[in-house]
Amino acid sequence: MKTDSDPTRRSWRIAKAPGGLPLVGHALQLARRPLEFLSSLPGAGDLVELRLGTKATYLPCHPELVQQVLRSARVYDTGGPVKEKARPILGNGLITSDWADHRRQRRMVQPAFHTARIATYAVVMQEECAAQAETWRAGRPLDVADAMQALTARVTARALFSTEMAPHSVAEIQRSLPVMVRGAFRRAMDPTGLVARLPLAANREFAAALARLHRLIDAIVGDYRHSGEDRGDLLSALLAARDEEDGGAMTDQEVHDQVMTLLLAGVETTASALTWAWHLLATHPEAEARLHAEVDEVLGGRVPEYADVPRLVHTQRIFTETLRLYPPAWMYTRTTTEPTELAGHRLPTGADLLISPYVIHRIPEFFPRPEVFDPDRWLPERAGEVARGSYLPFGAGSRKCIGDVFGMTEATLALAAIASRWRLRPVPGTTVAPRAEMSLTAGRLPMVPEPR
Numbered sequence: 001m002k003t004d005s006d007p008t009r010r011s012w013r014i015a016k017a018p019g020g021l022p023l024v025g026h027a028l029q030l031a032r033r034p035l036e037f038l039s040s041l042p043g044a045g046d047l048v049e050l051r052l053g054t055k056a057t058y059l060p061c062h063p064e065l066v067q068q069v070l071r072s073a074r075v076y077d078t079g080g081p082v083k084e085k086a087r088p089i090l091g092n093g094l095i096t097s098d099w100a101d102h103r104r105q106r107r108m109v110q111p112a113f114h115t116a117r118i119a120t121y122a123v124v125m126q127e128e129c130a131a132q133a134e135t136w137r138a139g140r141p142l143d144v145a146d147a148m149q150a151l152t153a154r155v156t157a158r159a160l161f162s163t164e165m166a167p168h169s170v171a172e173i174q175r176s177l178p179v180m181v182r183g184a185f186r187r188a189m190d191p192t193g194l195v196a197r198l199p200l201a202a203n204r205e206f207a208a209a210l211a212r213l214h215r216l217i218d219a220i221v222g223d224y225r226h227s228g229e230d231r232g233d234l235l236s237a238l239l240a241a242r243d244e245e246d247g248g249a250m251t252d253q254e255v256h257d258q259v260m261t262l263l264l265a266g267v268e269t270t271a272s273a274l275t276w277a278w279h280l281l282a283t284h285p286e287a288e289a290r291l292h293a294e295v296d297e298v299l300g301g302r303v304p305e306y307a308d309v310p311r312l313v314h315t316q317r318i319f320t321e322t323l324r325l326y327p328p329a330w331m332y333t334r335t336t337t338e339p340t341e342l343a344g345h346r347l348p349t350g351a352d353l354l355i356s357p358y359v360i361h362r363i364p365e366f367f368p369r370p371e372v373f374d375p376d377r378w379l380p381e382r383a384g385e386v387a388r389g390s391y392l393p394f395g396a397g398s399r400k401c402i403g404d405v406f407g408m409t410e411a412t413l414a415l416a417a418i419a420s421r422w423r424l425r426p427v428p429g430t431t432v433a434p435r436a437e438m439s440l441t442a443g444r445l446p447m448v449p450e451p452r
């Protein structure tokens with residue numbers, strides 16, 4: 001990896017984003033063409049000020065500045081209007097909690113993602129990936145986005161709850177989660193808060209889906225609490241967690257909020273990235289051929305399992321590179337809790353910052369030929385080309401994705417299980433363009449499976 005130059009001696013370029021309008025500032029540009037607009041800003045400076053309405057908001061366009069923000073979680077806390085809108089949906093879990101409470105929560109949830117636990121969840125991943133590959137029919141087009149969403153919803157739900165309640169709960173989560181995610185995104189994007197209050201069918205569907213999910217999670221948490229067994233799943237780990245400082249357990253409401261948070265954070269992100277991976281493979285035959293060669297060699301026709309993951313190195317590099325080009329968490333926010341200084345620029349309390357892995361991952365200074373899908377840029381001998389701290393699909397610091405290993409393992413197993421049986425071909429005439437929604441999605445992606 002490249003090393004940093006001394007940040008104290010650096011002279012940072014501070015700039016204002018061009019083209020703001022009176023009253024709305026840059027809000028329309030951000031709402032209409034977020035990826036194009038944000039990606040145009042690193043050319044202007046290392047720290048760029050834009051206005052959302054009348055409020056100054058900052059986009060750090062250099063990895064050192066992004067790292068500084070993400071690693072100072074007390075000063076740059078999660079916050080702002082997006083978090084306030086997420087609270088009624090997610091309650092007070094890892095994503096919505098403030099800095100002080102987050103530390104305690106993270107300590108409690110972390111053991112559920114311990115390597116030994118991931119190995120257990122990998123059994124579910126292995127079964128579901130093989131089952132997904134089984135349902136496809138040669139020559140019959142399928143919506144890959146839909147298939148990947150179904151796969152990751154089933155994996156996450158079964159990793160969470162492994163009991164006899166699983167079939168019903170998995171079906172309910174598959175039905176209600178996408179409605180909940182769409183509704184949450186609409187609310188996050190509406191600065192007025194009015195859309196949520198209109199008597200629209202979409203709002204009624206959202207409220208019903210949210211109520212069903214809450215009821216389901218309440219019932220399952222109640223059942224687990226009653227039985228007291230460790231079923232080896234995520235929920236058992238959450239219920240068993242004890243705070244190392246005060247020995248306390250999480251309340252049912254706290255566990256409930258963590259479960260909602262894990263569902264919202266874990267399903268669509270992994271599904272979007274997997275969908276992009278299939279699109280990239282179909283349009284990059286050399287990477288696809290090497291994937292096929294690797295899965296044939298490592299698996300020899302077997303269903304992939306956890307122990308295979310370390311040997312599926314090209315498969316992992318494909319997913320790593322997919323996350324660079326199309327990071328599902330394309331933008332997230334922080335708000336300052338006290339006056340501070342970034343890049344030598346004074347920021348007041350309450351200043352909002354936008355962190356965009358999508359923007360950083362496409363700056364040529366940090367990723368040579370950034371538009372090119374090149375899984376080999378992650379070969380150990382080429383790792384020096386990538387500037388330290390510039391690869392951010394899972395964030396950084398104390399709020400870094402808790403499900404990063406879970407997601408990587410799931411995606412590696414899914415790519416290997418499916419690629420060992422199928423080659424996915426694009427349906428002619430389909431145009432694919434990234435859509436910056438709750439995740440960075442490809443929208444519907446019809447493809448035709450061909451047996452290998």
Ligand code: HEM
Binds near residue numbers: 261267323393402407
């Ligand atoms: C490829 C898949 C994934 C990507 C790209 C991704 C990305 C991210 C990012 C960027 C963050 C940090 C956001 C911030 O700093 O504000 C995050 C946090 C989080 N992710 Fe993931 N994630 C993925 C998969 C998962 C999975 C599978 C789970 C759970 C099963 C999960 C659960 C969470 C949780 C709970 C948080 C909040 C962590 C905290 O604040 O302590 N994610 N994720």
